[in-house]
Amino acid sequence: MLFASGEEAYIAHAVRHTSEVPDGADPAWADAVVAELEPGERALCALSFAAGAPGLAHFVTGAEHALQRPEADTTVERTYQVTEFPTPDEYAAMVAAALEKIANGDLHKVVLGRCLDVVSTPPLVPAEIIDRLLTTRPGRYVFSVPLDSSTDGEGPILVGASPELLVRREGAVISCTPLAGSVPRSSDAEEDLRRAAGLQESAKDLAEHAFVVEAIVHALKDVCVEIEYPATPELLSTDTVWHLATPIHARLADPVDGPSALRLAQLLHPTPAVGGVPTAAANAVIADLEGDLRDWFAGCVGWVDRYGDGEFAVTIRAAVMDGPRLRLFAGAGIVAGSDPASEVRETGAKLATMARVTGLP
Numbered sequence: 001m002l003f004a005s006g007e008e009a010y011i012a013h014a015v016r017h018t019s020e021v022p023d024g025a026d027p028a029w030a031d032a033v034v035a036e037l038e039p040g041e042r043a044l045c046a047l048s049f050a051a052g053a054p055g056l057a058h059f060v061t062g063a064e065h066a067l068q069r070p071e072a073d074t075t076v077e078r079t080y081q082v083t084e085f086p087t088p089d090e091y092a093a094m095v096a097a098a099l100e101k102i103a104n105g106d107l108h109k110v111v112l113g114r115c116l117d118v119v120s121t122p123p124l125v126p127a128e129i130i131d132r133l134l135t136t137r138p139g140r141y142v143f144s145v146p147l148d149s150s151t152d153g154e155g156p157i158l159v160g161a162s163p164e165l166l167v168r169r170e171g172a173v174i175s176c177t178p179l180a181g182s183v184p185r186s187s188d189a190e191e192d193l194r195r196a197a198g199l200q201e202s203a204k205d206l207a208e209h210a211f212v213v214e215a216i217v218h219a220l221k222d223v224c225v226e227i228e229y230p231a232t233p234e235l236l237s238t239d240t241v242w243h244l245a246t247p248i249h250a251r252l253a254d255p256v257d258g259p260s261a262l263r264l265a266q267l268l269h270p271t272p273a274v275g276g277v278p279t280a281a282a283n284a285v286i287a288d289l290e291g292d293l294r295d296w297f298a299g300c301v302g303w304v305d306r307y308g309d310g311e312f313a314v315t316i317r318a319a320v321m322d323g324p325r326l327r328l329f330a331g332a333g334i335v336a337g338s339d340p341a342s343e344v345r346e347t348g349a350k351l352a353t354m355a356r357v358t359g360l361p
């Protein structure tokens with residue numbers, strides 16, 4: 001079990017117990033988790049996408065380890081049976097349906113996702129995937145968190161390499177780096193830079209991005225002062241996509257009794273990077289068009305300590321491993337001007353991050 005950020009990986013050595021709740025958005029639960037933490041412990045947490053869906057916290061002790069660098073790859077030959085659902089055509093139809101609702105004025109933005117279900121023979125080995133995640137680091141925030149209290153590696157495990165910081169609290173200092181507005185990378189260096197430059201000038205992507213920054217700044221205003229962020233987004237790249245990114249910094253108005261990192265994650269999540277605008281209308285469209293495929297995806301994952309410090313990433317570029325089965329998820333923001341075929345390509349590029357890590361051809 002681990003959560004890695006930047007050049008360090010916090011690896012849990014022992015689990016005291018696991019708290020599972022039916023509603024991960026419950027503020028009383030977040031406060032109880034922090035109050036229950038013992039000196040030297042962290043709670044490694046995962047929250048689902050929306051209010052009213054599960055959350056869990058593992059009370060762990062562990063240590064920071066320097067990042068390991070690749071050694072010999074011990075990949076075993078495997079065969080994979082892959083099912084796409086919805087299929088790319090069905091996903092394009094979902095995007096078209098969302099665009100109709102946007103044109104009707106029902107909402108401004110909605111993020112829609114699709115999945116790959118993989119059955120591997122022989123079964124995937126969690127330790128192998130986690131090693132590869134740590135050594136290849138396709139995203140800044142690497143995580144491996146069991147999704148129930150069976151921390152012996154037998155139950156489902158959420159793994160991934162998210163590029164997106166939902167929120168970090170270090171004392172009174174708060175940071176968020178929302179991403180929204182993306183384009184697949186190219187293996188041709190010149191074309192790759194052209195795509196990045198195009199993204200920075202795309203009115204559609206800048207609008208898609210602005211919704212997220214606006215929502216986060218609005219939510220931070222309730223608990224923070226000195227909220228600072230650049231007027232135009234920066235570029236951030238992963239192994240497969242370019243993103244627009246806005247680093248936001250703020251100070252907690254009340255550093256003594258102010259919200260913990262877990263409580264801040266609840267206050268901010270889900271942002272329109274994974275939900276939409278307005279929130280309720282977008283959530284209804286997601287439930288209607290996606291069904292329940294989201295599960296723990298597009299949630300948030302991270303840690304909090306007994307002082308309230310901690311760090312949460314958005315659960316994207318992620319997979320759920322369960323024995324021989326693996327489910328990958330990727331979503332994309334839909335706004336006026338989005339094109340269904342481009343959204344299929346964008347989600348394909350996002351799926352490729354974890355597909356590569358798991359050895360899929």
Ligand SMILES: C=C(O[C@@H]1C=C(C(=O)O)C=C[C@H]1O)C(=O)O
Nearest residue numbers: 180181182273316330331332333
């Ligand atoms: C939903 C995902 O990504 C989110 C959506 C983005 C977009 O629509 O441009 C960009 C980054 C993430 O906030 C995902 O990767 O599954």
